[in-house]
Amino acid sequence: MFSFLIKRITYGIFVLAGVVIVVFFLFQGFGDPARLVLGQTGDSATIQNVRKELALDQPKWKQFLFYLNDVSPISINTEKDIQEKQLKGFFIGGKEKIGLKIPYLRRSYQSKRPVITILMKALPGTIILSFSAMLLAILLGIPLGVLSAVKQNTWMDSSAVFTSVLGISAPSFFIGIVIAYIFGFVLHKYTGLYMTGSLYEYDPVSGKHLALQNLILPAITLGIRPLAIITQLTRSAMLDVLNKDYIRTAYAKGLSKKAVVWKHALPNALNPVATAVTGWFAELLAGTFFIEYIFNWKGIGKVTVDALENLDFPVVMGSVLVTASFFVIVNILADVLYTVIDPRVKLTN
Structure with missing residues (x-):
C-alpha cells in the first residue's frame, strides 16, 4: 500500500x-x-x-x-517576499529562507486580491454543486440499473438503455441551455425556478439567505451524464452477477426475488459503480465550468470564465492548478477506495 x-x-x-x-x-x-x-x-x-x-x-x-x-509548496524566499506576498507557512534560514508554505498563486490583475482567496471563496459553491449532482446520479442511477437488469429485454430495459446512451452523448452545455430555458423560463410559472441564481440570495430587508431552489437545475444538468454512466454500469454488473452460481443457490433456498436482488446481487455488483463514482466526481469538478456559467452559479467555473473575459490570467492559471490538484487527489483516493471495497484487488500498478 x-x-x-x-x-x-x-x-x-x-x-x-x-x-x-x-x-x-x-x-x-x-x-x-x-x-x-x-x-x-x-x-x-x-x-x-x-x-x-x-x-x-x-x-x-x-x-x-x-x-x-x-x-x-517548498520554496526559497526572502523576508521581504514573505511579507509582501503574505506567504503562510514555516520558514527557516537567514537572508534566503527555505520554507514549506501554502502555494502562492499571485494576485488578480483586476481586483488586486490574492488569487487563493478568490478561489477558496468560490470553491464551496463548486463542491456543493458537484456533490448534489453526484448524489442525484447515485440515487437514481443504481435503482434504474437494477430495474433494467431485472427486466432485461423488456420495454423498461430498452428505455433505460436508450436514455442512458442519450445522456452520455448529449453535450452538457447544450442540455444546460435547454433545461434552463424550459424549466427556468417557459415553465417558470409552474416550477418556481429561475434560469440563473446562486446558493445565496440577498434581500434588502432580511439580508442574505439560503436559496436551495437555485441548485436544482444546475445539479440536474451536471448529474445527467454520471447518471447515465452509473445506470449502464449497474445494469452490466447486475446482469453478470445474476448469472452466478450463488444467486441460483439463493433462489433454490427459497429466498424471495427482492431479497436475492437487493441483498445478495447488488452489493457484489457495486464495485465498478463505486470506482466510477469517485472517478466521476473529479470529472464533475472540471465539468462545472460551463454549467456554472450557464446558470450563473457562483463557483470556480464562473470565476474562471469571468477572469478569462477580463484577461485576468493569474485567476485563470490558479483555477487550472487547483482543479488539476483535485483531479490528482480524487483519482488516488479512487484507487485506494477500490481496494477497500474489493480486497481481491492488489495495488501493484
Missing part, C-alpha cells in the same frame, strides 16, 4: 508539474500583463515599474522559475 501511494503521488507531482508548465507558457504569451494591470491609461514609466515588479523584464525562463517558486 505504502509503495503504491508513493508511486501514485510521484505520478501526480509529474502531472501537476506538466500543468504548471503548460498554463505558464500558454497564458504568459497573451497580451502585456503590465498593460492589463494599468489599463490603457498607464504611462510608460509606470508600466516599466509594474513590469519590474512582476519580473516581466526578466527572460522567460527566469520568469518561469519565479512562478514555479511561487506555486511550489
Whole structure:
C-alpha cells in the first residue's frame, strides 16, 4: 500500500508539474500583463515599474522559475517576499529562507486580491454543486440499473438503455441551455425556478439567505451524464452477477426475488459503480465550468470564465492548478477506495 501511494503521488507531482508548465507558457504569451494591470491609461514609466515588479523584464525562463517558486509548496524566499506576498507557512534560514508554505498563486490583475482567496471563496459553491449532482446520479442511477437488469429485454430495459446512451452523448452545455430555458423560463410559472441564481440570495430587508431552489437545475444538468454512466454500469454488473452460481443457490433456498436482488446481487455488483463514482466526481469538478456559467452559479467555473473575459490570467492559471490538484487527489483516493471495497484487488500498478 505504502509503495503504491508513493508511486501514485510521484505520478501526480509529474502531472501537476506538466500543468504548471503548460498554463505558464500558454497564458504568459497573451497580451502585456503590465498593460492589463494599468489599463490603457498607464504611462510608460509606470508600466516599466509594474513590469519590474512582476519580473516581466526578466527572460522567460527566469520568469518561469519565479512562478514555479511561487506555486511550489517548498520554496526559497526572502523576508521581504514573505511579507509582501503574505506567504503562510514555516520558514527557516537567514537572508534566503527555505520554507514549506501554502502555494502562492499571485494576485488578480483586476481586483488586486490574492488569487487563493478568490478561489477558496468560490470553491464551496463548486463542491456543493458537484456533490448534489453526484448524489442525484447515485440515487437514481443504481435503482434504474437494477430495474433494467431485472427486466432485461423488456420495454423498461430498452428505455433505460436508450436514455442512458442519450445522456452520455448529449453535450452538457447544450442540455444546460435547454433545461434552463424550459424549466427556468417557459415553465417558470409552474416550477418556481429561475434560469440563473446562486446558493445565496440577498434581500434588502432580511439580508442574505439560503436559496436551495437555485441548485436544482444546475445539479440536474451536471448529474445527467454520471447518471447515465452509473445506470449502464449497474445494469452490466447486475446482469453478470445474476448469472452466478450463488444467486441460483439463493433462489433454490427459497429466498424471495427482492431479497436475492437487493441483498445478495447488488452489493457484489457495486464495485465498478463505486470506482466510477469517485472517478466521476473529479470529472464533475472540471465539468462545472460551463454549467456554472450557464446558470450563473457562483463557483470556480464562473470565476474562471469571468477572469478569462477580463484577461485576468493569474485567476485563470490558479483555477487550472487547483482543479488539476483535485483531479490528482480524487483519482488516488479512487484507487485506494477500490481496494477497500474489493480486497481481491492488489495495488501493484
